[in-house]
Amino acid sequence: MPRERAELEVLVTTPHSAPVQGASVRLLGPRGAVVGQEVTPGRFRVVLPRRGDYELIVEPGASPFELRSLRTTLFLTPGKCGNVLAAMSGLEGVRSRVERVECAPGRSIAHVVLDYVWFSHLGYPPTLGNRVDVLVDGEDGWRAVAEALLAARRSIRVTTWVYEPELELLRPDPLAEPAEREAYTIQRILESRARASVLVQLLLWDPPMLPLPGEARRVALTAGDGFEVLTEKNPTERPLFGARYPFGNRLLGEVQIGSFHQKTVVVDGRIGFCGGMNMRQNDWDTRHHRLFEPSRCRFTRPSAHRARVKEGLCVADHPPRHDFVARIEGPSVAHLEENFRERWNRLVERGAPHAERSTFVPPPDPAALPEAPGRSAVQVVRTMPAPYAERGILDAYLRAIAAARRLLYIEDQYFRSTYVSEAIAEAAWKNPRLAVLVLTSEAQANHPFSGAWSHACFERIREALPDFELYGLRCAGRDGRGKRRVQEIDHHGKLLLVDDVFVMVGSCNVNDRGFEYEGECNVAIVDPAFAATLRLGLFRDYLGGDPRLGKDIERDVEIFREHAARNAKGPPEGEPHPYLVPFAPRPRRSQIFDRSVF
CATH class of the missing domain: 3.30.870.10 (Endonuclease Chain A)
Known part of the structure; x- marks a missing residue:
């Protein structure tokens, strides 16, 4: 290769280091454009006719993730150990950029990161091939959760903000007496799965000065029943009052006001739910939001009271309620479970209350991970x-x-x-x-x-x-x-x-x-x-x-x-x-x- 010519490798990845296959890499210089050849997924080889300044243009092509293009300037200059490569774009920031440059024997290497348009560079990477459904309101949302729970074979892992054991996931007969409806409550469904040798793990927020609900406390204190319960505090402390009211902040100091507000369910590592509905009795309604809906009554309300609500003679205990929950199958379910595993295992390691009766969540078995059944990123x-x-x-x-x-x-x-x-x-x-x-x-x-x-x-x-x-x-x-x-x-x-x-x-x-x-x-x-x-x-x-x-x-x-x-x-x-x-x-x-x- 003539002395003036130089070989350059351009490695193109997403912010989570996944190679961007099929990208377009071009360098514009004094002698025109030079096009990079993809030698392996996301790795491009470019032979430059001479050293000097080049405009680097990287476009994502048909990437399944919508990514941002990059236009920047590269400087290729001679050095004691060969060619020295420098880039105009800085090494910091979250937009498309040249992440770093390095020199290897006989070639220079530019590491390019193409930023996401929609997704975050923080936390878990986006995945492809998911099947997603957004369920509107509690009737459809909790029905889907109940169906998944009742079909569980290995594990059920739940995070929620507030837990009321009397929440009825299914409400086939709103006029039935409490004893007839009890089997449909979240507590009884989870207990039935635990008796069927399904490991149930329930992770709750630990609010200041509020006790664990009695039914949850009972199973948390029972060893070997297959139903484990842990609680987690949010350590965040903040001043309560705005800048115009400094006296209140001086008086109270910073107050612990954070919570763990996540609401997720993962069944067998295969089906995941993520949404806004708490496991509370009021977090249920039909999509019609009828004014007089007997199913929105408290669990303890007898049939006679519910009949009066249906006839419009009195209102239900809870107002019409609107919410969403996403049901997911596919590779992103593993990240919902990883979120649970990260929080749960940390509590077990630290010896949180009831940790002695709780088991670690193992890393997912790659062989058991769900296939990609859908089309959603x-x-x-x-x-x-x-x-x-x-x-x-x-x-x-x-x-x-x-x-x-x-x-x-x-x-x-x-x-x-x-x-x-x-x-x-x-x-x-x-x-x-x-x-x-x-x-x-x-x-x-x-x-x-x-x-x-x-x-x-x-x-x-x-x-x-x-x-x-x-x-x-x-x-x-x-x-x-x-x-x-x-x-x-x-x-x-x-x-x-x-x-x-x-x-x-x-x-x-x-x-x-x-x-x-x-x-x-x-x-x-x-x-x-x-x-x-x-x-x-x-x-x-x-x-x-x-x-x-x-x-x-x-x-x-x-x-x-x-x-x-x-x-x-x-x-x-x-x-x-x-x-x-x-x-x-x-x-x-x-x-x-x-x-x-x-």
């Missing part, structure tokens, strides 16, 4: 407090907002994150045609303690989108005396959907504590056909099945806003269904509590 993303200190959910959320071009659709219990409102405002300034639709709880947005931050975030977006408004969900119907009644639906969901391409669902709310230090778990999904179907199904639920829906995103947004404006004058006529109303959070004079408290 999925990433398990987390917020984790110290010592894990992970903010993958926030990273994925901000990436999705930045990537949005047509529609940013959010459903969440809260909408008061300064990170999200700032990112949405920036995206709207850059792209005035971006539609932003946010469904949230009107009660939470106007909460006396935390509503100030909801209003502040709302106003920040209004600076960029003057017509921006929030939407609440309501249901209407007539009681047993013929009187028309309206009730707000308790919106507990945590859903992000962008451009009918990207979906994220899980436990993390749109508040800064969820993004910073709560123990949270979400799944991020890239699958255009899946995302479009999910979004259209939700629109049809809220818009009474309007037959005009389904033409394109922009037209559907117009129909959405048309219905909301009409509903502001009164409930829609016809068959009762959950419906939208626009609202703006009430102004608050002061922000008493710090932004990260609620």
Whole structure:
């Protein structure tokens, strides 16, 4: 090889070090373009005609993960030990970059990382070939969980925020007496699987000053029953009050306010669930959100009381409730289980309460890992407090907002994150045609303690989108005396959907504590056909099945806003269904509590 010529290797990977097969590598120099030849997946060989400055262009090609291209400058200069390679892009940051350069005998090597568009560089890598379904509301969600639990053969691993043993996963006869319904409760189903030699491991948040529920404590104290229970505290301490109220913080100091808010179920390492529903009695409803639904009564309510609810003579104990849970089969289930294993084994190692009656979760057996049965790319993303200190959910959320071009659709219990409102405002300034639709709880947005931050975030977006408004969900119907009644639906969901391409669902709310230090778990999904179907199904639920829906995103947004404006004058006529109303959070004079408290 002539002395001036130089051989260069370009290694192209994702942020999680997976080779990017089929990428395009070109170097533009004074003598034109030189194209790299792929010798092994993600490894490209380039022979440069001479030393000097080159523009390096790396494009991902048909990568199954949507990746960002890279354009940067390489400097190839002579040195004492041969050619010396340097790159314009720095070695830090999370965007596409030259991660490092090195010189080997006879060649120089550039390590290129192509950043994800949608997924986070933090935590577990995204995987391909997952089968995903997002189940809407508790009837469908808990039914799917119950079916998986009852079919378990080896192991059941559950994380949840609050655990009420009386939660009925299945409710086939809402008028039945408690004794007839007891077999359908989460506690009895888990106990039945433990008796069938299925190892049941239940991981709960350990809240300050609140005891473990009696049924959970009983099995936790029983050795050898195949039903193990551990609890975990969140060590995060923060000041309660905002900067305007320093006296309160000086008086109280920093307070332990974090929790472990994850809600996951993994069955046999094969089926996983990740969502927002707690294992509480109120976390159940049908997709219809009927006003008088006897299945929303407390477990202990007798048949006679439930019959009165069905007849519209009294209301159920729990209001209509809206939520989501994702059911997953495929390689990302291993990451849901790894999240459980990491937390559980650490507690056993540290000798947490009941650890002496608990067993370690082994690493997954590669031979037993599930096959890739579907088409969705999925990433398990987390917020984790110290010592894990992970903010993958926030990273994925901000990436999705930045990537949005047509529609940013959010459903969440809260909408008061300064990170999200700032990112949405920036995206709207850059792209005035971006539609932003946010469904949230009107009660939470106007909460006396935390509503100030909801209003502040709302106003920040209004600076960029003057017509921006929030939407609440309501249901209407007539009681047993013929009187028309309206009730707000308790919106507990945590859903992000962008451009009918990207979906994220899980436990993390749109508040800064969820993004910073709560123990949270979400799944991020890239699958255009899946995302479009999910979004259209939700629109049809809220818009009474309007037959005009389904033409394109922009037209559907117009129909959405048309219905909301009409509903502001009164409930829609016809068959009762959950419906939208626009609202703006009430102004608050002061922000008493710090932004990260609620």
